[in-house]
Amino acid sequence: MILLSTFIFVCCSKRTIERNPYLVDIRFQREINLSLPLYNSLNFVGGSILIPDIGINGVLVFNLNGSTYLAWEATCPNHIPEICSALSISG
Template identity: 30%
Template sequence: MKKIWFFIAFTAVLFSCSDNNRSNNNPNIPNYTISAYLDYNLPTYNNLRYVSNPVFVANYGAKGIIVMKTGEGTYNAFDAACPNQTVNSCTAMTIDGIYAVCSCDKSKYNLYTGLGEKEYPMKQYRVEVSGTVVHVYN
């Protein structure tokens, strides 16, 4: 009987952790097609070799993208547009350590989770790593 309850509890936790697409259904940020290949052997993306060293990449998404290594072989990528402001009202978010800061309202968003102080989290993109290349896409 304990095994059945464990299985039910495990299944509930597993399905409750699924992506609800809240960050990708943000009415403030349009859906742009993203496909960026970032080779961390290049000086521009060298910080992607190290955990907690985010990199801003212009000319992708609504206001650019922010990419950060979060662990061995794992990366996060987010749009640099303020998620709780209209795209035209603010400049790209700035990087402050492991946080992205909105230029309009100074809200901070954690680059490990994309969560911040407001209603919508940062718009997140998918990431794959192959050798020294980090591919950000949607």
């Protein structure tokens, strides 16, 4: 029992996890008018767009199911941010 308790204690020790160590925490708010031609692809399920003038290297927005939209930073979190480290939409 003591051996099991020691094993559990060692396995459950807190470790510092660095998630996205190269991305700074930038907060922003942006309204998107889906009536504008620029955002037309977001009116369809699976549609996506890159909005380059917000975030670090832009924000990718994706229409998941017609009523849910997902958005995430377009900078690769595994590399130091540079102009060429932006993600792009393909397909």
